Amino acid sequence: MARCAPVTDATGGPPEDDPGARLDAPPGSTPEGEPDDRPDDDPDLGWRALAGSLDDLGFAPPPAADTAAPAAPAPAVETGAPAPAPAAADTADTGAPAIDTATTAAGPAERPDPAPTRSGHPRPRQYSRGSNAFIGSMLVLALLIITGFTITLNDKAVIAPGHTADIEEFVDVRDHPAYASDASISLVSVRTSFAPSLFEVIGGWLDGALEVVDIEDILGERTVAENRDAGRLQMDQSTQVAVAVALEHLGHEIMTPIGARIERVMPDAPADDALREGDIVQAVGDTAITTAQQLSDTVKAHEPGATATFTALAPDGQTRTVTVTLADRDGVALLGVIVTTHVEFDEPPIDVRLHIENIGGPSAGLAFTLSVIDALTPEPLTGNLDVAATGTIHHDGSVGPIGGVPQKSHAVVRAGTDLFLVPAAQVEEATAVAEPSVAVVGVETLEEALAAIAAHRS
Numbered sequence: 001m002a003r004c005a006p007v008t009d010a011t012g013g014p015p016e017d018d019p020g021a022r023l024d025a026p027p028g029s030t031p032e033g034e035p036d037d038r039p040d041d042d043p044d045l046g047w048r049a050l051a052g053s054l055d056d057l058g059f060a061p062p063p064a065a066d067t068a069a070p071a072a073p074a075p076a077v078e079t080g081a082p083a084p085a086p087a088a089a090d091t092a093d094t095g096a097p098a099i100d101t102a103t104t105a106a107g108p109a110e111r112p113d114p115a116p117t118r119s120g121h122p123r124p125r126q127y128s129r130g131s132n133a134f135i136g137s138m139l140v141l142a143l144l145i146i147t148g149f150t151i152t153l154n155d156k157a158v159i160a161p162g163h164t165a166d167i168e169e170f171v172d173v174r175d176h177p178a179y180a181s182d183a184s185i186s187l188v189s190v191r192t193s194f195a196p197s198l199f200e201v202i203g204g205w206l207d208g209a210l211e212v213v214d215i216e217d218i219l220g221e222r223t224v225a226e227n228r229d230a231g232r233l234q235m236d237q238s239t240q241v242a243v244a245v246a247l248e249h250l251g252h253e254i255m256t257p258i259g260a261r262i263e264r265v266m267p268d269a270p271a272d273d274a275l276r277e278g279d280i281v282q283a284v285g286d287t288a289i290t291t292a293q294q295l296s297d298t299v300k301a302h303e304p305g306a307t308a309t310f311t312a313l314a315p316d317g318q319t320r321t322v323t324v325t326l327a328d329r330d331g332v333a334l335l336g337v338i339v340t341t342h343v344e345f346d347e348p349p350i351d352v353r354l355h356i357e358n359i360g361g362p363s364a365g366l367a368f369t370l371s372v373i374d375a376l377t378p379e380p381l382t383g384n385l386d387v388a389a390t391g392t393i394h395h396d397g398s399v400g401p402i403g404g405v406p407q408k409s410h411a412v413v414r415a416g417t418d419l420f421l422v423p424a425a426q427v428e429e430a431t432a433v434a435e436p437s438v439a440v441v442g443v444e445t446l447e448e449a450l451a452a453i454a455a456h457r458s
Contacts, residue, residue, distance in 0.1 A: 151198040157218055158196045158204040159211045159403075161410040162189030164388050164417065167354075167364075167371035174351040181380045185371045186388045187364035188411050190404035194224050209410045221267060231360025238361075239354040240345070242368030242393050247348055249373060249446060254346040255395050258282065259313065260295035261342040269336020274322040275312060280342050282319075283311035291395075292339040299335045304328030308335075343395050350376065363402035365393030366421065369446060370453075381450075383457035388412045389421040389449065397446040399423050409433035409440075419456050421449050 164186040171178070193200055194215060204210040219227050244255045259280040265271050275281070281289050284298045285308065302308055309323050326333040352372055356364075367389040374381035390408055392400035401423045409430045412420045420440045422430045427442030434440050441452040 152195045153198065153201055154195045155215055156196060156201055157213050157215045158193040158200050159213065159407050160191045160193070160204075161209055161407040161414070162191045163411055164188050164415040165359075167367055168375065170355050171371055171375045172353045172355060173375055174353070176350045176352075176376070177378075178375050179378055179380075181374055181382060183380065183382045183384050184386050185367060185374055185382060186386070186415070186417065187359070187367040188388050188390050188408040189359055189364075190407045190411075192218065194219075209407065211404075211407065220264060228360060234362040235356060235360050235364075238363075238365045238392065239356060239368055241343070241395060242365050243352045243354065243372055244343075244345060244348070245393055245395065245397055245446065246369045246372035246376070247350060247352070249369075249397070250376060252349050254348050255343045256346070257290045257341050257343045257395055259342050260289055260292045260339040262312075262337050263340055264338040266336040266338070270324050270327045270334065271336045274324050275310065275337060276314070278315040279312040281310050281312050281339070285309050291341040293341075295339055299326065299333055302326055302333040304331065304333045306333065341395055352376075361402075362392045363390050363404075366391040366399050366443075366446070366449060369393050370449060373450075382453055385418045385453065385457055386416070387419045387421065387453060388415070388417045391421070391423040391443070393446065399443055399445060399449065401425050405429040406433050409438075413437050419453065421452060424448075 166184040166186050168181060168184065196204070201212055204212040222230065241255075247254055259282040262271075262275050262277055262279045262281065264277060265275055281295055283289055284295065287294075287298050289295050289298065299308065304326060305328060307323055307325050309321060311319065311321050313319050324335065326335060328334065352375075354368055354372075370381065370387070370389055390402055390405070392402060394400060405422060405426045406429055409420070410433055413434055417438055420430060420434055420438050421443055422440060424442035424444045427440060430440045430442075439456060441456075443449045443452060
């Protein structure tokens with residue numbers, strides 16, 4: 001079984017460590033002449049060892065250059081006369097011209113290590129205030145980084161651009177000719193980080209490609225694991241409906257809608273405790289219900305505060321009847337559920353399968369449908385266009401809204417896509433990010449999507 005219809009509520013609208021120690025005070029040293037009676041396990045030993053290590057790494061200033069050492073005597077110059085004695089102040093008076101014995105300055109003398117203390121412990125070397133400041137800054141920075149990555153905000157989620165993926169590699173057509181395309185029809189995904197780190201949230205606030213939201217906006221009453229499982233189920237149902245819609249577009253009748261499937265019951269809504277996720281509403285009073293839109297229209301036909309009787313088929317196959325008192329939202333009767341149309345499928349005349357992994361949710365429905373049509377049509381559907389599409393697909397070919405449109409638009413721009421098809425109600429969100437680098441077209445139906453591709457292909 002699968003479902004497909006604009007996701008809607010009962011009003012007919014779519015669902016919307018340890019900080020680093022200071023090193024800025026050098027360890028004390030024992031005054032000269034006073035015995036050092038600190039034991040071998042003196043706690044300051046660790047700091048002095050650290051100071052020595054820092055010195056070895058170059059954080060201590062180099063020793064100051066000493067005054068020039070006495071000049072070494074110049075090498076004897078062969079003049080035919082004996083070389084002057086090194087201690088003589090003047091050259092010998094031999095009638096030969098005096099020889100200039102100017103010397104070159106010797107390099108600075110190497111400063112010996114400080115004398116050890118009487119206990120035998122090495123005395124710490126001194127290092128500059130600038131080095132202290134640098135070390136302290138590095139410790140503070142390290143502490144901030146560790147803190148930023150270890151603190152999590154459990155009530156937030158960060159939505160980020162995902163990637164585009166050519167669906168042709170996922171389409172498996174059996175017992176029927178399949179046609180490859182030089183261009184691509186791609187789905188677009190987003191990445192969601194639940195309970196992100198503090199750094200992720202700050203990055204989300206600063207980066208226009210990211211969005212920080214309350215985690216309840218995504219999960220509702222579900223856990224992360226439950227939400228993942230629901231996403232996988234939605235993906236499975238979406239691919240089944242997408243294949244059926246593509247086959248019906250090509251002339252094969254294989255779908256029959258049988259009711260409005262409850263996808264979610266809003267907390268504290270009138271339907272809470274009366275209807276459950278997975279129920280398929282097949283009647284309201286004496287009115288038969290076959291689609292999600294019918295359920296929405298029938299509920300809104302009641303007065304706010306009125307009671308309504310619902311006949312629902314449970315996942316275990318049992319049928320039950322429940323009575324609900326409808327609430328008032330802006331003068332319109334409210335049931336408080338999110339539903340899709342549930343359909344039954346006949347055996348398809350062509351065996352088409354979509355193998356998708358690590359992606360959940362129904363938002364790739366339109367892209368799936370276009371890709372199946374392309375695979376079963378001899379003439380290339382997109383010509384030389386690279387097309388990306390997002391939006392749910394429903395049994396009647398209508399295209400429904402999805403989440404994460406800005407993030408998906410960023411992914412499309414990065415991929416260099418030519419044409420981006422989005423639900424008509426969300427075209428402004430996509431245009432604000434993608435244009436002018438990508439042509440963005442809003443569509444409400446499969447037929448509009450096909451027309452947009454034909455217009456841009458020519």
